[in-house]
Amino acid sequence: MTSRKTPQTMKPATAAKKLGVYLGATPAEFQEGVVSRDELNALQADPPEWLRELRRNGPHPRPVVAAKLGVSIGGLARGGITDPLTTEQINAIKADNPEWLQRERATHAEVRKEAARQKNQQG
Template sequence: MKPQTAAKKLGIYLPAAPEEFQQSALTHDEFNELQHTPPEWLQELRRTGPHPRPVVAQKLGITIAALKRNDMDKALTTEEIKALLEDQPEWLRKARTALAQQREEQSEGSEG
């Protein structure tokens, strides 16, 4: 498995991973080992970031498209995400509300 694929599946930002991880392909057994018993570097990266766009969007409760529209289409640390959530700019409040409404409409549509 290519490092880029492994990073995506692990939910980590590849450029922040150790050089050894970035440069070598993984077998499925090695990948499974990382998932089941993550080394300290992986635990720390998941805890503090920087996080890739899908993780940033999920933690902020918005879509990746909303990140792009607001020039926030970049890796952010956990601390940066917390700061945005604590003092939400207008664009973030609107994006969070829009996604919540969209999800609510989808769940209502699936109940009928």
């Protein structure tokens, strides 16, 4: 009795997170189905046009927005950014360089610096 191995699948939200895209902006067939590990690997290896477009122009999920702005996700919330943003909107925030962004970038840099210091002490 050999059991057949079923392919590992994930919810669309999980796949979108792994792909670094905002689920609400993905095509309906992506949102409504399940994604196998092989399908995810194929999307990462050879992204279709819709995926390339989302990665290029957004809207981007909060972790991507935070990374592009150089702040933490908490810093985004403190700055009043709670919705996904497009690349154009992110670039506008960078160009304006508001006080909250400057403050959060400094805080984020300090946190990273402290984390690196602690890691060096442990190792």
